[in-house]
Amino acid sequence: MAELLKPDLYAQDGTTSAPKHPSLKGGKCAHCGFVFFPLQAYGCEVCGQSGDCLQPFALAGSGTLIASAKVHAYTPDAKAVAADVKPLEAPFVIGTIKLDDGPTIRTLVTDVDETTLKRGQRMMSKLVPVGTGARTIVDLRFIPAS
Amino acid sequence: MPKSLKDLRPVYVVGVGWHRYQRLSGTPYVSLGLHAIRQSLADAGIAWTDVESSYMGTGYLGMAPGLPMLRYLGATGRHLVHVENASASGSAAFRHACIEVAAGMADVALAVGVDKPETTRHPVTGLSSLANDAIAFFTHYALLMDQYAQEHGAKPEDIALVAVKNLYNGSLNPNAHRQEERSLDEILNGRKLSGWLTPLQCCPVGEGAAAVIVASEDAIKRLSIDPDRAIRVAASAACSERSGLDWPVDVALTQVTMADALQQAGLKPQNVDVLEVHDAFTIEEVQYAESLGFCKPGEAVHLLKEGAFNIGGKMAVSPSGGLIAMGHPVGPTGVGQIGEITMQLRGEAGLRQHKGAKVGLAHMIGNGPMCYAHILQKP
Numbered sequence: 001m002a003e004l005l006k007p008d009l010y011a012q013d014g015t016t017s018a019p020k021h022p023s024l025k026g027g028k029c030a031h032c033g034f035v036f037f038p039l040q041a042y043g044c045e046v047c048g049q050s051g052d053c054l055q056p057f058a059l060a061g062s063g064t065l066i067a068s069a070k071v072h073a074y075t076p077d078a079k080a081v082a083a084d085v086k087p088l089e090a091p092f093v094i095g096t097i098k099l100d101d102g103p104t105i106r107t108l109v110t111d112v113d114e115t116t117l118k119r120g121q122r123m124m125s126k127l128v129p130v131g132t133g134a135r136t137i138v139d140l141r142f143i144p145a146s
Numbered sequence: 147m148p149k150s151l152k153d154l155r156p157v158y159v160v161g162v163g164w165h166r167y168q169r170l171s172g173t174p175y176v177s178l179g180l181h182a183i184r185q186s187l188a189d190a191g192i193a194w195t196d197v198e199s200s201y202m203g204t205g206y207l208g209m210a211p212g213l214p215m216l217r218y219l220g221a222t223g224r225h226l227v228h229v230e231n232a233s234a235s236g237s238a239a240f241r242h243a244c245i246e247v248a249a250g251m252a253d254v255a256l257a258v259g260v261d262k263p264e265t266t267r268h269p270v271t272g273l274s275s276l277a278n279d280a281i282a283f284f285t286h287y288a289l290l291m292d293q294y295a296q297e298h299g300a301k302p303e304d305i306a307l308v309a310v311k312n313l314y315n316g317s318l319n320p321n322a323h324r325q326e327e328r329s330l331d332e333i334l335n336g337r338k339l340s341g342w343l344t345p346l347q348c349c350p351v352g353e354g355a356a357a358v359i360v361a362s363e364d365a366i367k368r369l370s371i372d373p374d375r376a377i378r379v380a381a382s383a384a385c386s387e388r389s390g391l392d393w394p395v396d397v398a399l400t401q402v403t404m405a406d407a408l409q410q411a412g413l414k415p416q417n418v419d420v421l422e423v424h425d426a427f428t429i430e431e432v433q434y435a436e437s438l439g440f441c442k443p444g445e446a447v448h449l450l451k452e453g454a455f456n457i458g459g460k461m462a463v464s465p466s467g468g469l470i471a472m473g474h475p476v477g478p479t480g481v482g483q484i485g486e487i488t489m490q491l492r493g494e495a496g497l498r499q500h501k502g503a504k505v506g507l508a509h510m511i512g513n514g515p516m517c518y519a520h521i522l523q524k525p
């Protein structure tokens with residue numbers, strides 16, 4: 001079984017609407033219905049309610065591309081790289097994606113020819129290996145839906 | 147009902163000064179700041195002892211760096227407060243100096259921005275993120291550029307014309323960080339950073355200082371300040387992001403803040419002669435000119451190509467050189483914009499003079515984002 005690099009942000013299991021794609025660990029406010037990512041217990045960003053109002057809500061790993069950028073210049077912060085994980089290297093692609101369940105996220109996009117990425121492109125989540133050693137560590141990416 | 151600046155007693159900019167924005171050097175911040183403040187006092191024709199309150203905008207100098215600088219102007223012992231609001235630190239310092247004078251609690255106040263930027267320390271909120279450590283500021287704006295280009299069919303090489311114009315304006319400004327004119331080819335052929343952005347489409351972050359003195363009508367009479375060189379602060383608007391704004395939030399927030407400022411001043415977008423915006427990246431200038439309501443979404447690139455935003459055009463945008471050429475030393479940036487608009491409205495901007503300028507708007511975004519808009523008007 002693979003280890004998740006950021007288990008607080010996503011899970012292997014999908015949702016009913018996107019069963020084959022890892023879900024994102026969001027939250028929903030029981031008071032006003034606001035859906036947010038990532039899950040937090042500080043308070044609702046819309047109505048300000050806190051406590052039991054903020055419930056975990058699995059967000060489908062599917063959405064629509066708003067924008068993308070290929071990053072050419074990047075120096076990883078050595079202190080921020082986890083043990084046994086290969087540091088991110090430029091070039092890589094960042095996408096702004098509006099999730100079908102509401103929140104807009106910015107995330108790494110993989111398996112793409114960035115010159116053909118257009119807004120409105122359907123995007124799906126995927127776990128990709130990022131480990132260097134014997135442990136199998138995976139992290140979340142988005143890819144264009146085929 | 148809360149009041150706006152215009153409901154309180156009138157406030158005027160009466161003195162402006164700078165230390166040139168430049169690459170980080172061994173010059174202490176104390177020298178940078180004192181140079182700008184002394185220039186602003188001389189410009190107003192008043193003494194340090196006439197200044198009753200000081201607001202210092204800074205992001206990088208550590209805890210309370212103001213007094214170790216101001217003490218060398220003489221022993222007055224008056225109120226001093228430090229304002230940190232990311233890129234908008236100087237704009238916030240200016241706003242609060244204006245509010246104190248407008249409220250009648252001081253007759254003369256100083257807003258000064260000084261900085262020597264270093265690596266930014268971001269707040270630790272206790273929450274992790276998918277990829278924020280891989281999204282530098284230039285990638286945030288490369289994403290905005292991609293979204294804008296696709297929505298409006300704009301060409302990246304047309305958006306880069308913002309840098310051609312602003313670097314030209316900067317070549318006429320002795321206080322600008324970049325004072326060299328550049329061709330479109332030079333700009334486009336630079337090292338690729340993110341998306342279409344190259345270094346000359348991004349602002350340089352160096353050191354510098356800017357100072358502005360604001361005063362009441364009482365002070366202008368009492369201190370024999372030349373009333374013909376005093377520029378009215380007609381509006382001050384400020385907002386911060388809230389959940390639910392349309393994406394990109396920088397643009398949505400700018401629309402709200404600029405509209406508030408125009409409403410306060412009783413003016414229309416087309417009344418603005420001189421616009422200084424947070425053009426840290428080329429795409430921002432195009433989007434904020436549209437946010438102002440000067441033209442429809444998607445039209446700013448066409449106006450830019452026609453030269454409508456040049457000095458002498460329909461509306462001079464970033465005549466100082468903007469953040470792209472004037473530079474973005476953080477604390478000074480918002481104060482320096484007010485200084486440029488003051489020079490323009492006085493008719494003292496020399497080679498950069500936009501003829502007949504009567505109304506100027508200064509816009510700033512601080513990472514957050516927080517947004518500011520100030521309108522200055524020739525009485």
Ligand SMILES: [Zn+2]
Pocket residue numbers: 029030031032033034044045046047048049
């Ligand atoms: Zn709520």
